[in-house]
Amino acid sequence: MNSATAYPQPLSPLDPVSAMDKVRATLAKRYAKERRFRMLGRLAIYASLSFLVMLLSSIVANGYTAFQQTFIRLDVHFDRQLLDPKGLGRREALADGDYTGLLKKTLREMFPEVRGRRDQRALYALVSPGASYVLRERVLSDPGLVGKTQAVWLPVDDDVDMLIKGHTERGGPENERRLKDNQIGWIDGLFEKGAIGKQFNLGFFTSGDSREPESAGIKGAVMGSVFTLLVTLSLSFPIGVATAVYLEEFAPKNRWTDLIEVNINNLAAVPSIVFGLLGLAVFINFFGLPRSVPLVGGLVLTLMTLPIIIISGRAALKSVPPSIREAALAVGASKMQTIAHHVLPLAMPGMLTGSIIGMAHALGETAPLLMIGMVAFIVDVPTGALDPATVLPVQVYLWADSPERAFVERASAAIMVLLVFLVIMNAVAVILRKRFERRW
């Protein structure tokens, strides 16, 4: 009794008054913790966003000029003497005409004061080597032009293009510059007359690769990517879905299936170059398929995307509630009917999302395709999965590797096109997910 009065009774932990005091004491700390966590989250998002903005802005800043191309206006007299010296007037004869000569003659007539072979060669260098093909196409599509004079806009050489776009320096010692003083003088003169100017670069989207930057386009690479992805999709989607369904719904759960699961997860993490080497060894060396073709590229990318599709497919199947399976089984549906009628349709959006993400992955893949020869310089636009081709990211790699300044901007422009495709694919994935998402 004495001791009880001498010392204050320890407060019971369940005493409501003391409990509230304790709660209040910790409140500030708890809220501060939450604020700190939110701050960190925001900081992380700002950091990643700023990196993204930096990346995109540098690509756009480098590449947007590639969507325009400088053209020169020449008043070409389609001289019968040069184009059809025998006067046959047939298409075949016109196809053999001397269009390079016609171009040179036109330039000489425009600048009659330029004498001497050296200066004349400098003059010819203003126009793209591909310009004579443009003239040839013109004449072949309209043979009536022969003997007439017409103003034609022709692409200029990439050095002139860079000068007009402001990518090359005008100053500095002449012998260190690509364009000499007399050439710059002619260009400025033409520019003031309005005979030289920038137009939309349609050729960038309609032609294949070229040694001349002004003639190089991405159509070959885009078509190569399309055929490669078609092969990849048509193989990896059915195989991946079938594998996912079998493993998730039918396979017994034992050590073997565990082993298979571990290996599939491992495959998803194998460096892509290894798949390239595998493709080289198996598809090209063993099965003797041709090199550099989208078919082999698609097969290699199939190996790469399969694990992604299988893993996402299994996750999608797992997310279908068991109550739906039970409902179907309880009315007497067989296992296959349960899967085909109920489970698979419900899992399909998730599977499609996974497949599209896998496809986007495949679209951006470079390394394995280098191994199977899709890095070759190919001018022709492929028309099928068995034509030699390259793909967009490899085209970027090729152009970024080239010394000409004009290829640098084209590489950035190709990256932009690639990014547009990727954004479209990922947007479709998000829309599919949102649209078909079901809640129970």
Next chain:
Amino acid sequence: MQQMALENDQLVAPGLVREQRGVSVAKKERTRETVGQPFVDNARMRCRNVNVHYGDKQAIRNLSLDIGEHEVISMIGPSGCGKSTFLRCLNRMNDTIDNCRVSGEIHLDGQDIYDKKADVVPLRARVGMVFQKPNPFPKSIFDNVAYGPRIHGLARHKGELEHIVMTSLTKAGLWDEVKDRLHQPGTGLSGGQQQRLCIARTIAVSPEVILMDEPCSALDPIATAKIEDLIDELRENFTIAIVTHSMQQAARVSQRTAYFHLGDLIEVGPTEQVFTNPRHKLTEDYITGRVG
């Protein structure tokens, strides 16, 4: 009648406990003898010495029970006593659980449903099931009910299918509420309507037995009352086995009641007798609220 009783006696005789599917049914653990009347004369389903294991754990011990024709038998007992497990044995829904082993004999109209040659697809068409949580397919109301008849080919043409859907929905007491929106998703209905839709889906394949696993536990009292009325009406055409946590519900809807306790079937008898005059101490404790 006499022969039936004899057969029953033989089946529960300890000497006749057999080994099946490599699972030892020998009485290693104590088994409580079932008191009351587990057997009836007009049995639709006949279960003898049923043992169920989940891995090493035994969920049901040596259970023998008859389910009579056109009766509602309710199964009560505290959670984890094996009543749902037993219900799922009756249409082999336990097959979907990997480590679940069932031994003993369960006969439907004299045929062993766990026989090696027995096919689960027709079995489940004959023994339908309604689950605890309403689980309509994410399809239209019509397609929900028509699914069973479609996969079993019960309707020869569209008119017949529509007739089956209509009668099923009518029997389930849902027709008037949904007849104008048969093509809207079944998941858009209220919980009670969804459960009646699930019942309509089950009776659309004309089963002989309907198993109900706590069909009202997710529903409000009004929806529960509707389902209970429905069960009473369905008794005319079907045999119903219902698992419930509500003793009032068992008392209201069933003719016979079986009390389960920790994997043992303790007592079976006419509902009125079990609730007013239980013979076993455990049943009495549960009913008077001392257990569970």
